[in-house]
Amino acid sequence: MAQVLQHVIAGERRSPRATRIDPVFNPATGEVLSEVALDDVEAVEEAVRAAEAAFPAWAATPILERARVMFRYRELLAAHRQQLAESVTREHGKILSDAFNEVGRGIEVVELAAGAPSLLKGEVLPEVAHGVDVSMVRVPLGVVAGIAPFNFPAMIPLWMIPPAVVSGNTFVLKPSERTPMTSLKLLELLKEAGLPDGVVNLVHGGAPVVDRLLSHPTVRAVSFVGSQPVAEYVYRTASHHGKRVQALGGAKNFHIVMPDAQLDQAVDALMASAYGSAGERCLAGSVVIAVGEVGDALVAQLREKASRLKVGNGFDSDTEMGPLIRLQHRQRVEGYIERGIAEGAQLALDGRRHPMPRDGFFLGPTLFDRVEAEMTIAREEIFGPVLSVIRRPSLEEAVETANRSRFGNTATIYTTSGRAARYFRDHIQAGMLGVNIGVPAPVAWFPFAGWKDSFYGDLHATGLDAFWFYTERRVITARW
Numbered sequence: 001m002a003q004v005l006q007h008v009i010a011g012e013r014r015s016p017r018a019t020r021i022d023p024v025f026n027p028a029t030g031e032v033l034s035e036v037a038l039d040d041v042e043a044v045e046e047a048v049r050a051a052e053a054a055f056p057a058w059a060a061t062p063i064l065e066r067a068r069v070m071f072r073y074r075e076l077l078a079a080h081r082q083q084l085a086e087s088v089t090r091e092h093g094k095i096l097s098d099a100f101n102e103v104g105r106g107i108e109v110v111e112l113a114a115g116a117p118s119l120l121k122g123e124v125l126p127e128v129a130h131g132v133d134v135s136m137v138r139v140p141l142g143v144v145a146g147i148a149p150f151n152f153p154a155m156i157p158l159w160m161i162p163p164a165v166v167s168g169n170t171f172v173l174k175p176s177e178r179t180p181m182t183s184l185k186l187l188e189l190l191k192e193a194g195l196p197d198g199v200v201n202l203v204h205g206g207a208p209v210v211d212r213l214l215s216h217p218t219v220r221a222v223s224f225v226g227s228q229p230v231a232e233y234v235y236r237t238a239s240h241h242g243k244r245v246q247a248l249g250g251a252k253n254f255h256i257v258m259p260d261a262q263l264d265q266a267v268d269a270l271m272a273s274a275y276g277s278a279g280e281r282c283l284a285g286s287v288v289i290a291v292g293e294v295g296d297a298l299v300a301q302l303r304e305k306a307s308r309l310k311v312g313n314g315f316d317s318d319t320e321m322g323p324l325i326r327l328q329h330r331q332r333v334e335g336y337i338e339r340g341i342a343e344g345a346q347l348a349l350d351g352r353r354h355p356m357p358r359d360g361f362f363l364g365p366t367l368f369d370r371v372e373a374e375m376t377i378a379r380e381e382i383f384g385p386v387l388s389v390i391r392r393p394s395l396e397e398a399v400e401t402a403n404r405s406r407f408g409n410t411a412t413i414y415t416t417s418g419r420a421a422r423y424f425r426d427h428i429q430a431g432m433l434g435v436n437i438g439v440p441a442p443v444a445w446f447p448f449a450g451w452k453d454s455f456y457g458d459l460h461a462t463g464l465d466a467f468w469f470y471t472e473r474r475v476i477t478a479r480w
């Protein structure tokens with residue numbers, strides 16, 4: 001009998017009182033790992049009250065002590081990295097090495113947060129008038145909330161919690177109801193690192209729980225990562241309720257391959273980008289624009305490599321691609337494959353026929369050639385292992401085609417030409433760019449977010465932006 005996952009409120013585990021409960025699956029086997037409450041709205045009240053009660057003492061804790069919690073947390077995460085990675089693979093399905101890297105990217109944010117005493121220093125301008133000094137200090141906001149997607153169960157909560165709490169805020173996390181288990185371990189380790197009870201709380205749930213957080217009068221700011229429609233909804237709703245919001249949404253990432261590219265390297269990077277994590281990454285390459293004569297060779301190499309991709313359980317060391325998150329999601333992605341065929345794209349490789357396990361929610365790598373920018377598969381986020389190739393005669397037309405997308409999360413160019421790379425850098429409309437890099441995810445010391453409909457808000461996740469997002473400025477003008 002699967003256990004219903006507990007919330008964590010004021011340092012205590014507490015069983016949910018919910019009318020709607022969902023199973024949490026191991027997507028590689030279909031086995032039910034646990035159950036998760038969807039609508040325990042009362043738990044939001046309790047978690048926010050706990051965070052509110054913990055705030056004064058935590059905000060008054062010296063910044064050096066708050067930073068030392070991060071140093072200890074960093075060591076604990078590193079010591080439990082394998083265990084956390086296994087938890088990610090179990091509930092998400094991605095291959096273990098990928099999960100291990102995910103945890104590493106999360107640890108980076110803790111390392112960033114440990115530098116808070118340097119990053120949160122204020123400013124002073126003495127003698128702006130005779131005997132008058134002006135200073136600016138950064139102060140925490142209070143209770144802030146984070147709402148996470150399913151696809152990075154460890155990393156995305158770690159984008160939010162470390163910078164928020166080291167800045168003196170207290171936190172309510174709502175993990176994805178599809179991958180809610182790893183976050184419980186993240187909170188256990190925070191407690192072990194010495195974080196006082198109530199500073200970080202966790203409430204499981206779906207939309208009803210999110211809605212309560214978005215309208216709760218005590219919550220000052222909301223960090224959201226998820227699909228575009230929900231990002232837009234969260235941004236509008238939380239802003240309407242007077243909150244500061246950063247909402248990172250969906251993506252359609254274009255990769256441009258120039259005729260002068262190192263083709264082998266470009267193909268390897270594209271394989272990892274499009275099919276890594278079964279395409280369930282917001283940075284997944286989804287459309288390749290082949291410029292000039294490179295198209296035929298590119299498609300041939302992609303098809304050859306993709307057809308040999310080993311699809312299976314992420315715990316098996318020779319597996320290269322795991323399952324999709326749910327059966328319904330696989331059906332949705334299969335719907336896109338049918339749509340691509342119906343709209344006239346050439347199916348170069350059909351992932352539905354790929355060798356793969358029968359249990360679980362698997363779908364093999366799929367490749368479309370001769371795709372046009374107007375087709376559904378080139379416009380909408382598929383979030384599965386489906387790569388579309390568009391052909392264009394010039395770099396300028398390739399960039400113009402990519403810029404027609406409503407999304408602007410990442411874009412990559414593969415080239416050996418500095419001129420082409422500079423043209424791309426200056427003209428492509430996306431927030432995170434790669435030059436010969438398949439997954440251009442910025443390291444934690446840089447801001448992370450896209451442009452256009454991939455992002456709603458102003459200050460991005462991670463980097464200095466995270467500290468600015470989670471603090472308010474106070475300016476003091478004093479005469480002595």
Ligand code: NAD
Nearest residue numbers: 148149150175176206207210226227230248249250251282
């Ligand atoms: P999702 O939008 O379905 O869910 C995200 C969160 O929103 C979950 O916690 C969920 O419980 C909640 N939610 C879902 N529907 C809601 C509703 N109607 N009202 C209120 N809350 C709701 O996203 P997902 O499927 O979990 O994650 C995949 C998506 O996230 C993809 O679109 C991907 O591109 C995006 N993503 C973006 C980034 C980025 O950096 N831009 C990073 C990771 C994932």
